[in-house]
Amino acid sequence: MxxxxxxxxxxxxxxxxxxxxxxxxxxxxxxxxxxxxxxxxxxxxxxxxxxxxxxxxxxxxxxxxxxxxCCPYGLRACNEQRVNVVFQVLSETEQRGKYAQTTVLVYGVQQKSETKMVRQKMLLRVYGEMTPMRPGDFYQAKMKVFEPRKAEEKGEFDYNLYLKSQRIYSIANVSSSEITKLSKGHLPFFIDKIIDIKSSIIENMRRFMPEEGLMIVRGIMWGDRMEEGQIKNDLTVVGAAHILSVSGLHVGFIYLLINFLLKRTKWDKKKQMLIVMAVLLMYAAMSAFAISVLRACMMFAILQMAKIRKKVYDPLSAISLAAIIVLLLNPLVLFTASFQLSFLSVAGIIFFVRVVNLQFGSLPRAVRSVVQTMTITICVQLCILPILLYHFAEISLISVFANVVIIPLTGAIVITAFFGMFFCFLPFMQPYFAFLTVQVYVLQVVAAKFASAKYAALTLSAMPLSMAIAFYICLFALFGYFPFQKIAVRRMVALSLALCAFGFVLQMVVG
Incomplete structure (x- = not known):
């Protein structure tokens, strides 16, 4: 097969x-x-x-x-009750307006006079002034536990399902004054140490960069959450908001940079592969193991192994294996926007870019590079169009042109910031980070110019599932994947489109 x-x-x-x-x-x-x-x-x-x-x-x-x-989670009996909880912090604390938020692992619950051993992830919301809790450390607090809200209407965002995709089944609210630190602790695979290194890097970068520029660099490098602001709005309008959430694009820049440096050494390919994977895994830990980063790391690992074993690298098989592994970790990630956008973006490149690029093989190299960048953007946008409409109800009409400029700028920022991570501890790095600040400023100006164009973005209603299926059938037909010279294929495609149309009409009547 x-x-x-x-x-x-x-x-x-x-x-x-x-x-x-x-x-x-x-x-x-x-x-x-x-x-x-x-x-x-x-x-x-x-x-x-x-x-x-x-x-x-x-x-x-x-x-x-x-x-x-339907997992029978241990805190179900504590819903809508105040209980005393012993927990370990798993992630960095994020400020979300009136409260700070982090993910914790519950070890024990004391309810009335009964103490119960529990091992379950939970989302913790802390209200009031507090010292950030260090990942890995153990704490105790009295808090109110409740179940995440489920979607009540069709098409509404299902926060309950989203948290289940992270194996989080409960949320708790707690006042900062009720939290008591019990002891220091550690997370598996030195994750807490890697997070400490990241925090130290950020503090050292803060000495050389303005806070706004640093926030943009953090968003680009590690996918750290940004507050709503002009740059975020501009990038969303021009269809380039993906640069603020770590994706395969960022991992690709780092992979190419490391490969470029290692090729200048005399180390064998196995040692080079180990170094590449070690750096990428550390980067994935700093990025909180985002799905897109895991996908990219696995695909690059398969690519490296194919090179060592002198086998042909098949990107479709590689992305399929990566998807199976990610779904093995948690099958519900299939319903998250990050999984859908990450894997469908690469699928668009695999299925459609090669077909289009065959038409431009005779162009001059400089022109061909620009055309190929535009081709990738068009194919990716086409492939993720139903997902964008479903989750965000907005598409960018100028993303093809904006990404030709913004993607190279992002690459320059990623590479400059990556080197800066290693040297930000030195006292004489002000000129270097001034250069990084200029790059960020140019990105802000470019994004603002594109976003100011008339009709830069278009707001539409969510695409029904039947129409999304019909859209993908037409897309594959447009790129020549169906041999229409065969009568059976023509009938099959016509029947599929007819069923999609029937499903759409039925949904309109019932809905």
């Missing part, structure tokens, strides 16, 4: 969607079980064994998704 990982990820996505939609494991197990029996009886089919294995994997994801949705 060609590309089994790609077929597997399609089945897994279907299994997760079916389980979440039905809120039951019986329907999915029934469908995949019937398919398994049919394959078992078809003893002469060439791919019988491979398909049976894939159906078993899909059935596993049905059960796994249902368990994740």
């Amino acid at each position: 060609k590309r089994p990982f790609f077929v597997a990820v399609l089945l897994i996505v279907f299994a997760i969607l079916l389980t979440q939609w039905s809120n039951s494991a019986l329907l999915g197990l029934g469908i995949f079980g019937a398919g398994f029996v049919a394959c078992y009886l078809s003893k002469e089919w060439k791919y019988r064994k491979e398909v049976m294995v894939l159906l078993i994997v899909a059935s596993f994801f049905v059960c796994y998704t249902y368990w994740t949705l």
